[in-house]
Amino acid sequence: MKFLSLNITCLLVVLHYTLSLGQVRLPRLISDGMVIQRDVEVKVWGWAAAREVVTVRFKGKNYTTKTSAEGKWQVTLVPSPAGGPYDLDVEASNHITVKNILVGDVWVCSGQSNMALPMERVKERYPDVIAQASNPFIRHFFLSTQYNFKQPQDDIPSGSWEAATPASVLKFSATAYFFAKTLYEKYHIPVGLLNASVGGSPAEAWLSAEALKTFPEAWKESQRFSNDRVIDSIITAERLRNTRWYNSLRRADEGYKGEIPWFDVNYIPSGWSVMNIPGYWRDYGLAIHGVVWFRKEVNIPASITGKPARLFLGCIVDSDSVYINGIFAGSIGYRYPPRRYELPAGLLKPGKNTIVIRVINSSGKGGFVKDKNYKIVSGKESVDLQGAWQYKVGAIADSLPPTTFIQYKAGGLFNAMIAPLVHYPIKGVIWYQGESNIGIPGQYQALFSSLITDWRKQWKQGNFPFLYVQLANYSLDATAESGWPALREAQRKTLSVPNTGMAVTIDIGEWNDLHPLNKEDVGKRLALLAEKWAYHEKNIVYTGPLYQSMKIKKNKISLTFTNTGSGLTAKGGDALKQFMIAGSDKQFVPAQAIIQGNRVTVWSESVTSPVAVRYAWANDPKGANLYNKEGLPASPFKTDD
Known part of the structure; x- marks a missing residue:
């Protein structure tokens, strides 16, 4: 009897294990409260037992498929207009119901800390906004920081959809929330925010392996960190070093000795x-x-x-x-x-x-x-x-050497945080990043342009809008020769990539804070770009003046701009500031500048044969005041290469 009982027990264990393998499973993104993209075909995918029949039901339609030998399955929902809430049922050897689904516009929100920065960090500035943040049609999905250097991941380990409430909104990206709030108030279409951002991350961390091959040093780095032993040895050595440093400091501290x-x-x-x-x-x-x-x-x-x-x-x-x-x-x-x-x-x-x-x-x-x-x-x-x-x-x-942040290494964030999203249709991307690349501003335009092209290729949705924030003014611990102005110029030049828009923030940063608190204007300026590039609004002024061309006229240079709106203006009614001019020696000196129609004429008595102009070319260009009459600031620029 004992032998028979043991056999039955083993059989039950095997049966339970076999059944568990056959349980249909969905990626974490496809879960209660999700927002799916309107007006396009939407993929629903997951895993189950090999060759198992899976049926998906949504809005009165059935979609049936069979899993592959690897247990993967996928169906494609027909396009739906904005609306909801709806339920989605998945039937196989088990049954899953995904509840409270909205159909609207989905935006990937990515970059580094200024995109990651949550509403909690700005709660003193926006108490009323937070108190009134009860909107079930704005939803946020936060991806925790993960990296992988070996291969793209097909799912994420954690996260859930949350609707905006005074409590939950504290975890929303502040930039993304103000962006979504502005769009919802205008269009009344549900907005889903996929927050895949990591503080301190450089652009190369967000590139796929295919895109990285164009950048030999970054590609080499990604290959090095695909070795677990390299990562483990760095983490172990630095943890030991840091522990010793802080312990030694504690033992030496006179404040504890008496x-x-x-x-x-x-x-x-x-x-x-x-x-x-x-x-x-x-x-x-x-x-x-x-x-x-x-x-x-x-x-x-x-x-x-x-x-x-x-x-x-x-x-x-x-x-x-x-x-x-x-x-x-x-x-x-x-x-x-x-x-x-x-x-x-x-x-x-x-x-x-x-x-x-x-x-x-x-x-x-x-x-x-x-x-x-x-x-x-x-x-x-x-x-x-x-x-x-x-x-x-x-x-x-002694000073403590800097810690190696493994997640910043090339390709790691793409594989773990972007690759799992690429089957999920989106409206577009909003991006706030660049501070971590100021050491290599000359490479940034190529890196960033490649990133935009790479993501569009990965999503297979054509040239979806890619809207980004130009770095704000900042000067704490930054020298005049730093890469901040050059990085902004690389961002400006990236506008040559089709269907991109840049929110200029040179006027709303804080000289002493890498993370300025005014995220409302950042979100609103991104939303203006979305109105143009995603919602195809006509006759709107969606950005400030952008340098277009120059013409030398004797001892003066005449500049033309796009996006002048209803006219150029010097904000505050003062004379134009932060213009500089140089001759062939490229020694830039402060210049006088006046608005003449939709042009700006620049000159200096000390430069008789000018060749180039720069505007707001500083880490924190105080007083830069060229705007259009709609109140949007001109981007910093230079006319010389």
Whole structure:
């Protein structure tokens, strides 16, 4: 009997395993709440047992197919107009119902951190927008960061469709949400956002293997990282190096060595110096890496105590740990996020309170970024924290070599995050990227143009609209000789690729922040481009003036532009600024410029035989004010090669 029972058990296990192999399965994109592209054929695909019959039902129509020997299947739905919600049924050895499907317009939202940046990061700027973000017809699918250097993936490991609500919208890409919101308010067509963006990623990480072969160095890199042992050895070595660096710093830190640590409420400071915050400690003669402690006593009014408050500490280079009255209040481990710490009721007390910040800097200048918020806020009351702080060095260390971000290597993000999407029909792409390529601006036009062509080839949908953001103004830690202006020029020249549009943002960045908060205007300017290139609106002004040609007239140069709208203007009524002119020596000097009809005439008394003009050719071209009368800024440009 025991033998028979064992055989039956084994049979049941085998039967269960066999049946599980036959279970029909869908890719993660095809799931509850999805948005599918209107007015085109839509593929529905998945996996089941080999040679199994699969039936798909959608909007009263049946679609039947049989899986391949590998267990793959696919059907093609006939085009549908915008609408919904609908259900989709898949029948094989099991039954799946995909619920609450909308038919509308699907946009891939990709690039690096300025596309990835979520609404949560801009919630102080847009509280009313977030509070009113209840729209079941705007939906977002977030792809977590994944990489693969061996082959394109056919699915993604996680993610789900979410409709916009005040809670869920905090996870939406801010740029993409404002883009979708603007389009929905105009067309009332459901919008689906596929957010495949990774902070810090260079363009080459998003190219397929086929496209990478045009760029030998990038192709070589992708092949190197297809070896798991290479990746494992780098990760292991750098993890060990970083652990040793931080542990050594902790052991050497004088702030922890005494009987009472420097953050403790009972610690009495001795031998501390004074520094004005915000600012960098190198400006005070501390050309060091390591740990510097900061301390400030502030008076808190009784009206703020007894209830939750928020501590704003701008941005800190590189990482910080904060203590209020000896109690740990929060920590952020890298430089870019804004410091916004939630303080529970009871942590602050009436009268004197002590704030201590332990700052670790591993490279570059350590300290506090200027022109940011440094304050405690509760309701409508606030306490300013700028000004004199005490400081003392805790430990000094050698700079920490940069970490290798494997996901940034060529081809890895395409295989893992774009390849799984290419069977899913889309309306187009919005793209915000380039900051990570400023070191090679001369290659960017070729890289970016290849990326656009490559993605269109992968989707097999012709020249769908590819709309992108030109880099905003920014100058923190960037020299005058950096690649920012040249990268913007490469982006401008990429407009030669058919059915592309560029949103100019040279006027809405922040000199001290790689991640400017004004994502509303970015989204709206992308939406204007979509109205032109995706919705084929006529007689709209969809971008600012774009340089077209020049003509030398004695000691002056006359410039012509496209997209002048109802006319060129100098915003603010001032004289045109940020124009420069050069002779044959290519030494550019500030120039005078005036608008004459739809032309701009440029000259300088010091250049008698001009050959070239540049406009807004700087990292942060303050005062650049050439616009069209519709309020859209001119793109930076140069006339020389």
